[in-house]
Amino acid sequence: MKYKTKQKICEFWKHLFLWSVFFFTFMPLYLMLNISLKDNEQFARNPWFPEAPFHWENYVVGWQHIGDKIFNTTFVAFTTVVLSLGIAVLGAFFFARYKMPGSKFLFAVFMVLMMYPGVANMVPVFKLITSLGLYNSHWALILSGVAAGQAMAIYVLRNFIEDIPKDLFDAVEIDGGRVWHQIWHIVIPMSMPIIGTLAILKIIGSWNNFVGPLLYIRDANRQMLSVALLYMDGEYTKQWGELMAGYTIASLPLIVLFLFCMRLFVKGLTAGAVKG
Amino acid sequence: MATEISVKKLRFYWGIYALVLIPLALVLLFNYYPIFNGFIHIFYQWDGDAVEEFTGLENLKNVLTDIQVWKSFLVVSIFVVSNLFKMIIPITAAVVLHHVINNRANYVYRVMFVIPMVIPSMVGLLLWKYFYEPNQGILNGILRSLGVISDTDTILWLSDKMLTIPSLVFAGFPYVGAFGVLIYLAGLQNIPEEVYEAARVDGASPLRIFFSIELPLIMTQVRINLILMIIQTIQGWQNVYLYVGDSGGPDGVATVPGLLIFREAFRHGLFGYGCAIGFLIFLITLLLTFINNKFVRTEK
Numbered sequence: 001m002k003y004k005t006k007q008k009i010c011e012f013w014k015h016l017f018l019w020s021v022f023f024f025t026f027m028p029l030y031l032m033l034n035i036s037l038k039d040n041e042q043f044a045r046n047p048w049f050p051e052a053p054f055h056w057e058n059y060v061v062g063w064q065h066i067g068d069k070i071f072n073t074t075f076v077a078f079t080t081v082v083l084s085l086g087i088a089v090l091g092a093f094f095f096a097r098y099k100m101p102g103s104k105f106l107f108a109v110f111m112v113l114m115m116y117p118g119v120a121n122m123v124p125v126f127k128l129i130t131s132l133g134l135y136n137s138h139w140a141l142i143l144s145g146v147a148a149g150q151a152m153a154i155y156v157l158r159n160f161i162e163d164i165p166k167d168l169f170d171a172v173e174i175d176g177g178r179v180w181h182q183i184w185h186i187v188i189p190m191s192m193p194i195i196g197t198l199a200i201l202k203i204i205g206s207w208n209n210f211v212g213p214l215l216y217i218r219d220a221n222r223q224m225l226s227v228a229l230l231y232m233d234g235e236y237t238k239q240w241g242e243l244m245a246g247y248t249i250a251s252l253p254l255i256v257l258f259l260f261c262m263r264l265f266v267k268g269l270t271a272g273a274v275k276g
Numbered sequence: 277m278a279t280e281i282s283v284k285k286l287r288f289y290w291g292i293y294a295l296v297l298i299p300l301a302l303v304l305l306f307n308y309y310p311i312f313n314g315f316i317h318i319f320y321q322w323d324g325d326a327v328e329e330f331t332g333l334e335n336l337k338n339v340l341t342d343i344q345v346w347k348s349f350l351v352v353s354i355f356v357v358s359n360l361f362k363m364i365i366p367i368t369a370a371v372v373l374h375h376v377i378n379n380r381a382n383y384v385y386r387v388m389f390v391i392p393m394v395i396p397s398m399v400g401l402l403l404w405k406y407f408y409e410p411n412q413g414i415l416n417g418i419l420r421s422l423g424v425i426s427d428t429d430t431i432l433w434l435s436d437k438m439l440t441i442p443s444l445v446f447a448g449f450p451y452v453g454a455f456g457v458l459i460y461l462a463g464l465q466n467i468p469e470e471v472y473e474a475a476r477v478d479g480a481s482p483l484r485i486f487f488s489i490e491l492p493l494i495m496t497q498v499r500i501n502l503i504l505m506i507i508q509t510i511q512g513w514q515n516v517y518l519y520v521g522d523s524g525g526p527d528g529v530a531t532v533p534g535l536l537i538f539r540e541a542f543r544h545g546l547f548g549y550g551c552a553i554g555f556l557i558f559l560i561t562l563l564l565t566f567i568n569n570k571f572v573r574t575e576k
Contacts, residue, residue: 014372018385021369024450025392028403031414044412087298094295099280106296113307117561119511119534120554123541124310124317127324147306150299162278179295208397210514215542226398230518233402240412247399254394262387 029251036062036244043240055241062245068221069228070253076138076224077206080145081199088150089195092157093179093187097169113151126215140216141224145206153198160194161187196264207254225250314551322548324541335552345553348533349560354441355532356509362451363501369452370460371490375482386461392453401518404447408433408519440525444515456501463494503568510561513538533557 035043037054094100095107125144134140164186172182188195213224220231232246281289318336321329339345369389376382392400407414410430419425433443467490475485491498513534516524522539524531531539533553541550 011377014376015381017372018369018376021365021450021452022388025452028400028407029395032399032403047412047414047417087302090295091299094292097278098289098292099278100289100292101281101283101286106300109300109308110303113303115561115565116307116311117507117511117557119513119537120558120561121307121310121314122534122537123324123547123550123554124314125306126541127313127547128306128310130324143302144306147302150303154299179292204394210398226396229396229398229402233405238412240406243406247402251395251399254396255391258390258394262390 032244032247032251035240036248038241040238040240058239058241058245059249061239061242062247062249065232065242066225066228066246066250069223069225070250072138072222073207073225074253076141076145077203079138080142080206081202083142084146084149084202085153085195085199087146088153088157088198089183089187089191091150091154092161093183095154095158096161097182110151110154114155118148122211122215129216135216136218136222137216138222141206141209141212144212144216145202145209149202149205153202156194156198157191160191164190196261200264203257204254314554317548317551318555320548322551323545324547331548335548336555338549339552339556344528344531345533345536345556347528348531348536351441351530352510352532355445355512356506358445359505359509360502363456363498363505365450366452366454366456367460367491367494367498370457370464370494371486373457374461374464374490386458389452389457393455395453397453398518400448400453401515405434405519408443408447410435434519435526437526437529440520440530444519444530447515447519459497459501460494463497464490467493506564507561510557510564 031047034050035047036058037050037056038047039055039058042051042055091110095103129135129140129144132140134143168186168190169182172186208226209224210226210230213227217223217227220228223231229246229250232243281292319330319332319334321327321331321334373382373385373389376385410416410432413433415433416425416431419431420427420429425431431439433439471489471493472485475489480488511534513532516530516532516535517538519525520530522535522543524535524539533556537550537553537557540546540553
């Protein structure tokens with residue numbers, strides 16, 4: 001009986017600690033939602049609590065500012081993810097399944113890049129983008145994004161593909177399946193969990209990319225969300241409600257994606273991120 | 277298992293190389309060519325366009341004698357050290373969460389730790405920028421209503437020379453937005469129940485269990501996060517740019533190396549100089565990698 005009380009008190013402290021962490025974590029988001037429905041006068045008087053009348057029209061203005069940037073960012077993020085992982089699977093399959101002359105060297109060519117700090121390459125990559133005529137084009141972001149993730153993705157996928165039992169590949173080979181069949185019917189279905197995790201990480205990374213769009217994109221209507229949000233914060237004669245509504249709209253797509261594949265998120269990010 | 281293909285059999289199998297061709301071409305074009313090109317232009321005065329003049333070691337000499345370059349590395353080391361302390365809360369949170377007995381609550385908490393990860397980092401940064409806003413920001417608002425500062429006073433969190441770096445460091449509290457918590461949790465879940473039972477039989481206190489069992493057994497995860505954190509911090513400059521602009525704050529106190537490259541190359545047109553700073557960052561990263569491999573072995 002006494003032990004049980006002690007345990008209950010102990011549980012209480014754990015929950016209290018976690019809730020206080022959540023309190024500080026979600027406070028900014030609460031304030032964002034809260035302020036997004038206020039006009040400046042309400043905001044100055046009472047920034048803390050919701051209060052009628054709610055100014056839903058803030059969201060219309062917020063959407064006008066960043067609505068089209070959401071489409072830009074979505075296009076870039078998804079194209080980057082699909083291309084990046086599609087290519088990396090081929091590379092990883094090559095390293096996992098075959099020991100060709102030069103395999104080791106080629107693998108090292110990729111692995112060395114994991115140690116190279118991208119920021120040191122900022123100036124020459126910019127120069128490359130302009131000489132390729134990709135300046136101010138979304139393909140500048142997509143191609144540099146695809147290239148940037150290759151080393152990591154190949155490394156993780158290779159480890160995963162190596163663990164697929166060889167019998168499976170043999171079976172396909174006996175049935176006359178070429179390399180493409182092996183990749184399509186075995187590698188991709190079998191490594192779906194890790195591909196899912198990598199895709200999530202890549203989408204989040206691409207969505208948050210700030211330096212790329214800042215350097216490579218000039219036109220406001222082609223801009224990505226991250227830079228557009230900064231401009232919105234800067235240029236505006238501060239209408240806090242509209243600004244916060246913009247932030248909220250910008251946060252929604254990933255949250256919706258998260259709600260749809262919550263299981264994959266929680267599982268993938270806990271297990272896959274480490275095991276690799 | 278990999279199929280071994282010898283040089284003799286190669287003429288039947290050379291087509292296999294096609295698999296690696298596209299990724300290889302991409303990294304050669306987008307990684308290796310710029311590295312090479314950047315290295316060459318250390319020795320040039322270059323504005324990224326028409327002006328391209330060989331100046332020998334001029335850029336390197338300027339970089340090494342430029343006080344603001346060294347200051348920027350000092351600033352970034354302050355950020356690295358403070359980020360080290362920021363790891364404490366996520367580790368504690370993961371351990372506490374691991375000990376929550378109620379399964380339902382446990383799952384709900386895990387989901388709640390994912391949400392801050394999917395909020396765009398830009399939104400998080402900008403919300404904190406608003407907290408620091410001198411006139412209408414939340415932080416000064418709290419201090420005013422608590423009577424710490426008078427109603428007419430403002431604290432310039434980001435533009436007071438003494439406060440800029442502390443404010444940049446503090447932003448983002450309690451720092452659970454990254455993958456940290458969930459990665460540690462994954463490590464904790466791998467600890468077999470028997471280990472805990474043995475410890476309990478021996479009468480180990482929870483604190484003892486944490487320091488003698490849990491912390492050593494999640495050291496792999498701690499190291500992974502540590503390395504990722506250091507790499508990211510050394511490269512990071514977007515938070516500084518966001519909060520105080522490309523000047524790096526009052527007198528440039530918060531200028532980090534990445535911001536310096538950006539400023540010198542894209543604002544002052546000194547592309548060669550930017551390449552030289554980049555090369556210095558590369559050398560320092562190389563040194564850190566070497567130290568890491570030598571002294572902090574990760575057993576796999």
